[in-house]
Amino acid sequence: MTKKKDYSKVLICRILLFDLDGVLVDSIANVERHWSEWARRHQLDVQQVLSSIHGRRTIDTIRLVAPKLQADNEARYLDDIQTLDTNGVVATAGAAELLAQLAPEQWAIVTSGPATLARARLRAAKLPLPRLLISGNDVKQGKPDPEGYLKAAELMRAEPEECLVIEDSLPGIEAAHSAHIPAIAVGTTHPRAELKSAELWIPSLKLLSIIDTEEENEIALAVSE
Known part of the structure; x- marks a missing residue:
């Protein structure tokens, strides 16, 4: 965990819910x-x-x-x-470093793709597999419907307001907001202007790090300058 770092904002949550493509993997x-x-x-x-x-x-x-x-x-x-065919699939900048700072019970993935495809891309990108992966086959309605994020929060035993979503697309941000979960937008696939509905926009996961907190079961997510 990062103890000393210049940062502009600290976001508090219990669970981080990641989209996959464009957030953790560059596919x-x-x-x-x-x-x-x-x-x-x-x-x-x-x-x-x-x-x-x-x-x-x-x-x-x-x-x-x-x-x-x-x-x-x-x-x-x-x-x-x-x-x-996972040719060209790699981890996004900062993804491996951020996940390495999180305990397995602190994060999950909610993706629109099937689980087999998600796991293939995670392996290609040399990223860890999550304990919980909600795929497009696990829901009746895909993003922008909130079903996937609500299901992830429930299975992680957290209230929606205790979660934080990291997304790269407007349907994903709309899904998070419909689930009453705040969202960070990563500017990997869309310009900032298209994702302005998110609570925060960052160009890369490299700007995020986990800092120490005195509270148990709490994630303090620092946003670097």
Whole structure:
């Protein structure tokens, strides 16, 4: 834990809930490559598709951009091929260092992708697997619905207001707020102006560290200058 560090703000919570892609792992090149190939194969506007993928479950994006396709089959194909191919997937700056400062019972992941894909990307990025992983297959409604974050808080035995979400997309921030959980936005995939609804915006996880606190079962998250 960091004892002495210049920081501008300290946020207090019991549980940190992380989105995965764009927050803990940088998978954007891999994701956009597979989605672009899929869009071209179905004669869809590639840029329109790519602008719709962040923060949503694969099946929800397909229903949005290609409602005439068999969404279940297409989503299974896209998820499976990305699970098999993790080329270019790495940890985001500061992710490994931040997770190393947290006890396993202090954090969880809530992702829109399936669990097999999430674990494959965590392994590729050489990051630890969480005790609790809420995937897109574990919920009836994906982000921006709050179901995933509410389920994570419940299973971590915390009230929503005791949690803090770290996200990189607007659907994820909306999901956190609908669950009555404050959110930090990381500017890895979207400009600051698009994520201004978050309580705090940071360019990178490198600005976050855990500092000592006298309270038990409490996380003091310091934001560096």
